[in-house]
Amino acid sequence: MDSPPVNREQPTEPEPHRYGRGVFLATVAAGVTSLYWGKAAWDSVSGIISPVASAVAPILPTGGWRIYTISGHMPVFDPATWRLEIGGLVEQPVSLSYDQLRALPHVEQVSTFHCVTGWTVKDVHWGGVRINDVLNAAKPLAAGHALRFVSMEVPYVDYLTLPQAELHNVMLAYEMDGRPLPREHGAPVRLIIPEMYGYKNVKWLQGIDVVQQAASGYWENLGYDRDAWVGRSNGYGL
Amino acid sequence: MRAGYVKRFSPVERLLHWVNAIGFFFLLATGLILYLPRLSTLVSRRQEIQYIHFWGGVAWLVALAAVVLLSGRRLLATARELDRFDEDDLRWLRGGKAPQGRFNAGQKINAALTAAFAILFGISGLLLWFGEQDTRLRFASTVILHDGLMYVSLALLVGHLYLALIHPATRHALRGMTLGNVDAEWAAQHHAKWKPE
Numbered sequence: 323m324d325s326p327p328v329n330r331e332q333p334t335e336p337e338p339h340r341y342g343r344g345v346f347l348a349t350v351a352a353g354v355t356s357l358y359w360g361k362a363a364w365d366s367v368s369g370i371i372s373p374v375a376s377a378v379a380p381i382l383p384t385g386g387w388r389i390y391t392i393s394g395h396m397p398v399f400d401p402a403t404w405r406l407e408i409g410g411l412v413e414q415p416v417s418l419s420y421d422q423l424r425a426l427p428h429v430e431q432v433s434t435f436h437c438v439t440g441w442t443v444k445d446v447h448w449g450g451v452r453i454n455d456v457l458n459a460a461k462p463l464a465a466g467h468a469l470r471f472v473s474m475e476v477p478y479v480d481y482l483t484l485p486q487a488e489l490h491n492v493m494l495a496y497e498m499d500g501r502p503l504p505r506e507h508g509a510p511v512r513l514i515i516p517e518m519y520g521y522k523n524v525k526w527l528q529g530i531d532v533v534q535q536a537a538s539g540y541w542e543n544l545g546y547d548r549d550a551w552v553g554r555s556n557g558y559g560l
Numbered sequence: 561m562r563a564g565y566v567k568r569f570s571p572v573e574r575l576l577h578w579v580n581a582i583g584f585f586f587l588l589a590t591g592l593i594l595y596l597p598r599l600s601t602l603v604s605r606r607q608e609i610q611y612i613h614f615w616g617g618v619a620w621l622v623a624l625a626a627v628v629l630l631s632g633r634r635l636l637a638t639a640r641e642l643d644r645f646d647e648d649d650l651r652w653l654r655g656g657k658a659p660q661g662r663f664n665a666g667q668k669i670n671a672a673l674t675a676a677f678a679i680l681f682g683i684s685g686l687l688l689w690f691g692e693q694d695t696r697l698r699f700a701s702t703v704i705l706h707d708g709l710m711y712v713s714l715a716l717l718v719g720h721l722y723l724a725l726i727h728p729a730t731r732h733a734l735r736g737m738t739l740g741n742v743d744a745e746w747a748a749q750h751h752a753k754w755k756p757e
Contacts, residue, residue, distance in 0.1 A: 335646075339645045339646075342639075342645065342669075342672045345669055345676070346675055346676045347676075350679055350680060353684075353709070356705050357702060360705050364701075388594070389606075393607075396604045439702070439703050440699070441703055506601045556695055556698065
Protein backbone atom coordinates (compact mmCIF):
# COMPACT_ATOMS: atom_id res chain seq x y z
CA MET A 323 0.00 0.00 0.00
CA ASP A 324 1.38 3.41 -1.00
CA SER A 325 -1.19 5.55 0.70
CA PRO A 326 0.01 7.28 3.86
CA PRO A 327 -0.94 5.64 7.12
CA VAL A 328 -3.95 7.18 8.75
CA ASN A 329 -4.33 7.10 12.47
CA ARG A 330 -8.06 6.70 12.88
CA GLU A 331 -7.82 6.59 16.65
CA GLN A 332 -6.57 10.14 17.10
CA PRO A 333 -9.45 12.50 17.93
CA THR A 334 -9.59 15.31 15.41
CA GLU A 335 -10.16 18.85 16.67
CA PRO A 336 -13.37 20.15 15.04
CA GLU A 337 -12.93 23.14 12.74
CA PRO A 338 -13.36 26.32 14.75
CA HIS A 339 -16.26 28.62 13.85
CA ARG A 340 -15.25 31.88 12.21
CA TYR A 341 -17.62 33.94 14.34
CA GLY A 342 -15.26 36.89 14.82
CA ARG A 343 -15.65 38.06 11.23
CA GLY A 344 -19.36 37.26 11.45
CA VAL A 345 -19.83 39.62 14.40
CA PHE A 346 -17.69 42.25 12.64
CA LEU A 347 -19.51 42.08 9.29
CA ALA A 348 -22.98 41.87 10.83
CA THR A 349 -22.27 44.93 12.98
CA VAL A 350 -20.95 46.94 10.03
CA ALA A 351 -23.95 45.88 7.92
CA ALA A 352 -26.44 46.73 10.66
CA GLY A 353 -24.78 50.11 11.17
CA VAL A 354 -24.69 51.06 7.49
CA THR A 355 -28.29 49.99 6.81
CA SER A 356 -29.41 51.86 9.94
CA LEU A 357 -28.88 55.04 7.92
CA TYR A 358 -32.23 54.05 6.35
CA TRP A 359 -34.10 52.58 9.32
CA GLY A 360 -32.41 54.15 12.36
CA LYS A 361 -34.65 57.16 12.84
CA ALA A 362 -37.89 55.18 12.41
CA ALA A 363 -36.62 52.58 14.89
CA TRP A 364 -35.51 55.24 17.34
CA ASP A 365 -38.84 57.08 17.11
CA SER A 366 -40.73 53.88 17.88
CA VAL A 367 -38.63 52.92 20.91
CA SER A 368 -38.07 56.42 22.32
CA GLY A 369 -41.64 56.46 23.66
CA ILE A 370 -40.98 53.24 25.55
CA ILE A 371 -37.66 54.33 27.01
CA SER A 372 -38.64 57.92 27.81
CA PRO A 373 -39.11 57.09 31.55
CA VAL A 374 -35.49 55.86 31.51
CA ALA A 375 -34.40 58.97 29.63
CA SER A 376 -36.02 61.26 32.18
CA ALA A 377 -34.46 59.22 35.01
CA VAL A 378 -30.95 59.85 33.66
CA ALA A 379 -31.75 63.46 32.74
CA PRO A 380 -29.98 64.90 35.82
CA ILE A 381 -26.82 63.01 34.86
CA LEU A 382 -27.15 63.38 31.14
CA PRO A 383 -28.90 66.70 30.81
CA THR A 384 -29.34 66.84 27.08
CA GLY A 385 -33.13 66.51 26.95
CA GLY A 386 -32.53 65.66 23.31
CA TRP A 387 -31.19 69.11 22.53
CA ARG A 388 -27.83 69.92 20.99
CA ILE A 389 -26.60 73.45 21.20
CA TYR A 390 -25.43 74.90 17.91
CA THR A 391 -23.57 78.16 17.70
CA ILE A 392 -21.72 79.70 14.80
CA SER A 393 -19.37 82.06 16.58
CA GLY A 394 -16.78 81.79 19.31
CA HIS A 395 -18.95 83.44 21.91
CA MET A 396 -22.50 82.65 22.93
CA PRO A 397 -24.46 85.91 23.26
CA VAL A 398 -25.21 87.16 26.77
CA PHE A 399 -28.59 88.73 27.51
CA ASP A 400 -28.46 91.90 29.60
CA PRO A 401 -32.01 93.07 30.48
CA ALA A 402 -30.75 96.60 31.04
CA THR A 403 -29.41 97.12 27.55
CA TRP A 404 -31.20 94.57 25.36
CA ARG A 405 -33.75 95.85 22.87
CA LEU A 406 -35.77 94.19 20.13
CA GLU A 407 -35.60 96.65 17.23
CA ILE A 408 -38.41 96.48 14.67
CA GLY A 409 -37.39 98.38 11.55
CA GLY A 410 -36.99 98.25 7.80
CA LEU A 411 -40.06 98.95 5.69
CA VAL A 412 -42.25 100.27 8.52
CA GLU A 413 -44.02 103.55 9.23
CA GLN A 414 -42.70 103.77 12.76
CA PRO A 415 -39.59 101.85 13.91
CA VAL A 416 -40.11 100.37 17.36
CA SER A 417 -37.62 99.50 20.05
CA LEU A 418 -38.95 97.08 22.69
CA SER A 419 -37.36 96.42 26.06
CA TYR A 420 -37.63 92.98 27.63
CA ASP A 421 -40.46 94.16 29.91
CA GLN A 422 -42.32 95.78 27.02
CA LEU A 423 -42.05 92.56 25.02
CA ARG A 424 -43.41 90.56 27.94
CA ALA A 425 -46.29 93.01 28.34
CA LEU A 426 -47.65 92.09 24.89
CA PRO A 427 -50.47 89.48 24.68
CA HIS A 428 -49.00 86.20 25.96
CA VAL A 429 -49.54 82.94 24.09
CA GLU A 430 -48.43 79.39 24.78
CA GLN A 431 -48.04 76.35 22.58
CA VAL A 432 -46.63 72.86 22.60
CA SER A 433 -44.76 71.97 19.45
CA THR A 434 -42.04 69.65 18.21
CA PHE A 435 -38.61 70.94 17.28
CA HIS A 436 -36.81 69.33 14.34
CA CYS A 437 -33.15 69.81 13.53
CA VAL A 438 -32.07 69.34 9.94
CA THR A 439 -29.29 67.01 11.12
CA GLY A 440 -31.89 64.47 12.24
CA TRP A 441 -32.55 64.98 15.93
CA THR A 442 -35.97 65.94 17.23
CA VAL A 443 -37.29 67.21 20.55
CA LYS A 444 -40.96 66.39 21.02
CA ASP A 445 -43.55 68.45 22.88
CA VAL A 446 -41.59 71.54 23.81
CA HIS A 447 -43.69 73.99 25.79
CA TRP A 448 -43.14 77.53 24.46
CA GLY A 449 -44.43 80.80 25.84
CA GLY A 450 -44.17 84.14 24.05
CA VAL A 451 -45.90 86.48 21.63
CA ARG A 452 -47.24 86.25 18.08
CA ILE A 453 -45.20 88.10 15.51
CA ASN A 454 -48.10 90.28 14.39
CA ASP A 455 -48.50 91.66 17.89
CA VAL A 456 -44.93 92.89 17.68
CA LEU A 457 -45.10 94.08 14.07
CA ASN A 458 -48.39 95.96 14.31
CA ALA A 459 -46.90 98.60 16.58
CA ALA A 460 -44.42 99.47 13.83
CA LYS A 461 -47.04 99.50 11.04
CA PRO A 462 -45.30 97.61 8.18
CA LEU A 463 -45.52 99.25 4.75
CA ALA A 464 -47.28 97.55 1.84
CA ALA A 465 -43.94 97.16 0.05
CA GLY A 466 -42.74 94.70 2.72
CA HIS A 467 -43.27 91.03 1.89
CA ALA A 468 -40.77 89.33 4.17
CA LEU A 469 -39.06 89.56 7.55
CA ARG A 470 -35.37 89.46 8.37
CA PHE A 471 -34.59 88.07 11.83
CA VAL A 472 -31.30 89.35 13.21
CA SER A 473 -29.48 87.44 15.94
CA MET A 474 -27.14 88.87 18.55
CA GLU A 475 -24.84 86.10 17.33
CA VAL A 476 -23.31 87.99 14.44
CA PRO A 477 -23.56 87.32 11.47
CA TYR A 478 -26.55 85.00 11.98
CA VAL A 479 -29.69 86.18 10.17
CA ASP A 480 -32.57 84.37 8.53
CA TYR A 481 -35.73 85.28 6.65
CA LEU A 482 -39.37 84.27 6.49
CA THR A 483 -41.92 85.46 3.93
CA LEU A 484 -44.93 87.17 5.52
CA PRO A 485 -47.26 84.21 4.77
CA GLN A 486 -44.72 81.91 6.50
CA ALA A 487 -44.42 84.25 9.46
CA GLU A 488 -48.21 84.30 9.80
CA LEU A 489 -48.60 80.53 10.10
CA HIS A 490 -50.73 79.82 13.17
CA ASN A 491 -47.99 78.51 15.45
CA VAL A 492 -45.11 80.83 14.62
CA MET A 493 -44.07 82.74 17.72
CA LEU A 494 -41.38 84.79 19.38
CA ALA A 495 -40.68 82.62 22.41
CA TYR A 496 -39.25 84.01 25.63
CA GLU A 497 -40.25 81.02 27.76
CA MET A 498 -39.41 77.36 27.37
CA ASP A 499 -40.92 74.57 29.44
CA GLY A 500 -42.30 77.05 31.95
CA ARG A 501 -39.08 78.98 32.56
CA PRO A 502 -37.47 82.01 30.96
CA LEU A 503 -35.73 80.94 27.76
CA PRO A 504 -32.27 79.64 28.79
CA ARG A 505 -29.19 81.29 27.36
CA GLU A 506 -28.19 78.32 25.22
CA HIS A 507 -31.65 78.25 23.64
CA GLY A 508 -31.47 81.87 22.59
CA ALA A 509 -32.22 84.11 25.58
CA PRO A 510 -34.05 86.38 25.83
CA VAL A 511 -36.19 85.58 22.80
CA ARG A 512 -36.06 83.31 19.77
CA LEU A 513 -38.14 82.65 16.73
CA ILE A 514 -40.17 79.44 16.71
CA ILE A 515 -41.55 78.06 13.46
CA PRO A 516 -42.27 74.36 14.12
CA GLU A 517 -42.98 73.55 10.46
CA MET A 518 -39.40 74.42 9.56
CA TYR A 519 -36.03 73.03 10.60
CA GLY A 520 -34.21 74.53 13.54
CA TYR A 521 -31.86 76.78 11.59
CA LYS A 522 -34.85 78.99 10.66
CA ASN A 523 -35.70 79.33 14.39
CA VAL A 524 -33.26 82.19 14.97
CA LYS A 525 -31.92 82.43 18.55
CA TRP A 526 -30.81 85.47 20.54
CA LEU A 527 -33.05 87.84 18.55
CA GLN A 528 -32.19 91.52 18.59
CA GLY A 529 -34.00 92.77 15.51
CA ILE A 530 -36.76 92.12 13.01
CA ASP A 531 -36.64 94.08 9.75
CA VAL A 532 -39.50 94.22 7.29
CA VAL A 533 -37.92 93.75 3.86
CA GLN A 534 -39.12 93.57 0.28
CA GLN A 535 -38.39 89.89 -0.20
CA ALA A 536 -36.74 86.97 1.57
CA ALA A 537 -33.05 86.38 0.91
CA SER A 538 -30.57 83.73 2.00
CA GLY A 539 -29.85 83.46 5.69
CA TYR A 540 -26.70 82.17 7.37
CA TRP A 541 -27.17 78.45 6.66
CA GLU A 542 -28.81 79.04 3.28
CA ASN A 543 -25.58 80.73 2.18
CA LEU A 544 -23.91 77.42 3.06
CA GLY A 545 -26.27 75.41 0.85
CA TYR A 546 -29.37 74.79 2.98
CA ASP A 547 -32.87 75.45 1.61
CA ARG A 548 -34.59 78.78 2.23
CA ASP A 549 -37.94 77.08 2.61
CA ALA A 550 -36.89 74.62 5.29
CA TRP A 551 -40.13 72.63 5.60
CA VAL A 552 -39.71 69.67 7.92
CA GLY A 553 -39.61 66.46 5.87
CA ARG A 554 -39.96 68.33 2.56
CA SER A 555 -36.65 70.13 2.09
CA ASN A 556 -32.88 69.78 2.32
CA GLY A 557 -32.88 66.47 0.49
CA TYR A 558 -35.49 64.84 2.74
CA GLY A 559 -38.74 63.43 1.38
CA LEU A 560 -38.21 64.85 -2.09
CA MET B 561 11.91 39.17 30.87
CA ARG B 562 11.72 38.12 34.49
CA ALA B 563 11.28 34.48 35.28
CA GLY B 564 7.68 33.64 35.92
CA TYR B 565 6.36 36.05 33.29
CA VAL B 566 5.25 35.15 29.81
CA LYS B 567 4.88 37.43 26.81
CA ARG B 568 1.21 38.06 25.99
CA PHE B 569 0.93 41.06 23.67
CA SER B 570 3.46 41.97 21.01
CA PRO B 571 4.63 45.60 20.58
CA VAL B 572 2.46 46.07 17.50
CA GLU B 573 -0.64 44.71 19.27
CA ARG B 574 -0.04 47.12 22.13
CA LEU B 575 0.57 49.98 19.70
CA LEU B 576 -2.76 49.30 17.97
CA HIS B 577 -4.54 49.15 21.33
CA TRP B 578 -3.10 52.44 22.59
CA VAL B 579 -3.56 54.32 19.34
CA ASN B 580 -7.20 53.25 19.49
CA ALA B 581 -7.55 54.14 23.17
CA ILE B 582 -5.95 57.59 22.92
CA GLY B 583 -7.97 58.44 19.81
CA PHE B 584 -11.19 57.25 21.42
CA PHE B 585 -10.73 59.34 24.58
CA PHE B 586 -9.82 62.43 22.54
CA LEU B 587 -12.90 62.02 20.34
CA LEU B 588 -15.12 61.27 23.33
CA ALA B 589 -14.00 64.47 25.07
CA THR B 590 -14.39 66.72 22.05
CA GLY B 591 -17.61 64.95 21.02
CA LEU B 592 -19.22 65.43 24.44
CA ILE B 593 -18.52 69.17 24.21
CA LEU B 594 -20.56 69.19 21.01
CA TYR B 595 -23.24 66.90 22.46
CA LEU B 596 -23.96 67.95 26.04
CA PRO B 597 -25.69 71.35 26.29
CA ARG B 598 -23.92 72.30 29.52
CA LEU B 599 -20.49 71.61 28.06
CA SER B 600 -21.45 73.30 24.77
CA THR B 601 -22.46 76.41 26.70
CA LEU B 602 -19.33 76.32 28.84
CA VAL B 603 -16.90 75.95 25.95
CA SER B 604 -18.96 77.81 23.37
CA ARG B 605 -16.46 77.61 20.48
CA ARG B 606 -18.49 75.09 18.53
CA GLN B 607 -16.94 75.66 15.10
CA GLU B 608 -13.41 75.12 16.42
CA ILE B 609 -14.37 72.07 18.50
CA GLN B 610 -16.21 70.58 15.53
CA TYR B 611 -13.10 71.09 13.39
CA ILE B 612 -10.82 69.54 16.02
CA HIS B 613 -13.24 66.61 16.50
CA PHE B 614 -13.48 65.93 12.76
CA TRP B 615 -9.75 66.11 12.02
CA GLY B 616 -8.99 64.20 15.24
CA GLY B 617 -11.30 61.46 13.95
CA VAL B 618 -9.57 61.42 10.57
CA ALA B 619 -6.16 61.23 12.28
CA TRP B 620 -7.39 58.39 14.52
CA LEU B 621 -8.59 56.28 11.58
CA VAL B 622 -5.47 57.03 9.51
CA ALA B 623 -3.24 56.06 12.46
CA LEU B 624 -5.18 52.81 13.01
CA ALA B 625 -4.97 51.98 9.31
CA ALA B 626 -1.24 52.80 9.27
CA VAL B 627 -0.51 50.47 12.21
CA VAL B 628 -2.52 47.67 10.56
CA LEU B 629 -0.93 48.11 7.13
CA LEU B 630 2.65 48.64 8.34
CA SER B 631 2.53 45.66 10.68
CA GLY B 632 2.49 43.35 7.66
CA ARG B 633 1.42 39.86 8.56
CA ARG B 634 1.87 40.21 12.30
CA LEU B 635 -1.61 41.54 13.03
CA LEU B 636 -3.12 39.15 10.50
CA ALA B 637 -2.20 36.28 12.81
CA THR B 638 -3.83 38.12 15.72
CA ALA B 639 -6.96 38.72 13.64
CA ARG B 640 -7.11 35.03 12.81
CA GLU B 641 -6.90 34.21 16.51
CA LEU B 642 -9.72 36.63 17.29
CA ASP B 643 -11.85 35.27 14.44
CA ARG B 644 -11.90 31.64 15.63
CA PHE B 645 -14.36 30.41 18.22
CA ASP B 646 -14.08 26.79 19.27
CA GLU B 647 -16.49 24.71 21.34
CA ASP B 648 -14.87 25.90 24.59
CA ASP B 649 -15.44 29.52 23.57
CA LEU B 650 -19.12 28.84 22.98
CA ARG B 651 -19.40 27.08 26.34
CA TRP B 652 -17.66 30.04 28.00
CA LEU B 653 -20.10 32.47 26.37
CA ARG B 654 -23.02 30.45 27.70
CA GLY B 655 -21.60 31.03 31.16
CA GLY B 656 -19.92 27.66 31.59
CA LYS B 657 -16.40 27.06 32.79
CA ALA B 658 -14.22 26.30 29.80
CA PRO B 659 -10.49 26.73 29.19
CA GLN B 660 -9.67 29.76 27.06
CA GLY B 661 -6.88 30.64 24.65
CA ARG B 662 -4.78 33.83 24.65
CA PHE B 663 -8.02 35.74 24.10
CA ASN B 664 -11.19 34.62 25.83
CA ALA B 665 -14.45 34.60 23.88
CA GLY B 666 -15.60 37.90 25.38
CA GLN B 667 -12.39 39.59 24.29
CA LYS B 668 -12.89 38.21 20.78
CA ILE B 669 -16.38 39.69 20.56
CA ASN B 670 -15.18 42.99 22.02
CA ALA B 671 -12.44 43.15 19.40
CA ALA B 672 -14.88 42.47 16.54
CA LEU B 673 -17.30 45.13 17.80
CA THR B 674 -14.53 47.67 18.40
CA ALA B 675 -13.22 47.22 14.85
CA ALA B 676 -16.73 47.48 13.37
CA PHE B 677 -17.49 50.57 15.45
CA ALA B 678 -14.32 52.32 14.25
CA ILE B 679 -15.52 51.86 10.68
CA LEU B 680 -19.08 52.96 11.50
CA PHE B 681 -17.88 55.99 13.49
CA GLY B 682 -15.81 56.90 10.43
CA ILE B 683 -18.66 56.48 7.94
CA SER B 684 -21.22 58.37 10.05
CA GLY B 685 -18.70 61.08 10.95
CA LEU B 686 -17.80 61.69 7.30
CA LEU B 687 -21.51 61.80 6.41
CA LEU B 688 -22.20 64.35 9.15
CA TRP B 689 -19.30 66.50 7.98
CA PHE B 690 -19.91 66.35 4.23
CA GLY B 691 -23.69 66.19 4.63
CA GLU B 692 -23.52 69.80 5.77
CA GLN B 693 -22.39 70.71 2.28
CA ASP B 694 -24.20 68.19 0.09
CA THR B 695 -27.82 67.10 0.52
CA ARG B 696 -27.13 63.79 -1.26
CA LEU B 697 -25.01 62.78 1.74
CA ARG B 698 -27.66 63.79 4.27
CA PHE B 699 -29.60 61.01 6.03
CA ALA B 700 -32.08 61.58 8.84
CA SER B 701 -30.46 58.71 10.77
CA THR B 702 -26.77 59.63 10.54
CA VAL B 703 -26.73 61.48 13.84
CA ILE B 704 -28.67 58.64 15.52
CA LEU B 705 -26.07 56.13 14.30
CA HIS B 706 -23.14 58.29 15.44
CA ASP B 707 -24.68 58.94 18.88
CA GLY B 708 -25.82 55.32 19.26
CA LEU B 709 -22.28 54.09 18.57
CA MET B 710 -21.05 56.48 21.24
CA TYR B 711 -23.46 55.09 23.85
CA VAL B 712 -22.69 51.43 23.07
CA SER B 713 -18.93 52.12 22.96
CA LEU B 714 -19.13 53.90 26.27
CA ALA B 715 -20.90 50.90 27.84
CA LEU B 716 -18.26 48.55 26.44
CA LEU B 717 -15.52 50.88 27.66
CA VAL B 718 -16.91 50.98 31.20
CA GLY B 719 -16.97 47.18 31.29
CA HIS B 720 -13.49 47.02 29.79
CA LEU B 721 -12.07 49.49 32.33
CA TYR B 722 -13.74 47.64 35.20
CA LEU B 723 -12.15 44.35 34.15
CA ALA B 724 -8.77 45.91 33.38
CA LEU B 725 -8.43 48.15 36.43
CA ILE B 726 -10.74 47.03 39.23
CA HIS B 727 -11.95 43.41 39.08
CA PRO B 728 -9.36 41.50 41.19
CA ALA B 729 -9.39 38.34 39.07
CA THR B 730 -8.73 40.10 35.77
CA ARG B 731 -6.93 43.35 36.47
CA HIS B 732 -3.56 41.65 36.19
CA ALA B 733 -4.20 41.64 32.43
CA LEU B 734 -3.42 45.38 32.35
CA ARG B 735 0.24 44.46 32.70
CA GLY B 736 -0.03 42.53 29.44
CA MET B 737 -1.21 45.63 27.62
CA THR B 738 1.37 47.95 29.18
CA LEU B 739 4.56 45.90 29.64
CA GLY B 740 3.58 43.10 27.29
CA ASN B 741 3.94 40.22 29.75
CA VAL B 742 1.81 38.54 32.39
CA ASP B 743 2.38 36.21 35.30
CA ALA B 744 2.72 32.64 34.02
CA GLU B 745 0.53 31.21 36.77
CA TRP B 746 -2.21 33.77 36.12
CA ALA B 747 -2.03 32.92 32.42
CA ALA B 748 -2.30 29.19 33.12
CA GLN B 749 -5.35 29.81 35.26
CA HIS B 750 -7.23 32.27 33.03
CA HIS B 751 -6.02 31.23 29.60
CA ALA B 752 -5.37 27.51 30.07
CA LYS B 753 -5.35 26.64 26.37
CA TRP B 754 -2.83 29.32 25.48
CA LYS B 755 0.70 28.06 24.94
CA PRO B 756 2.97 31.07 25.46
CA GLU B 757 6.09 31.25 23.31
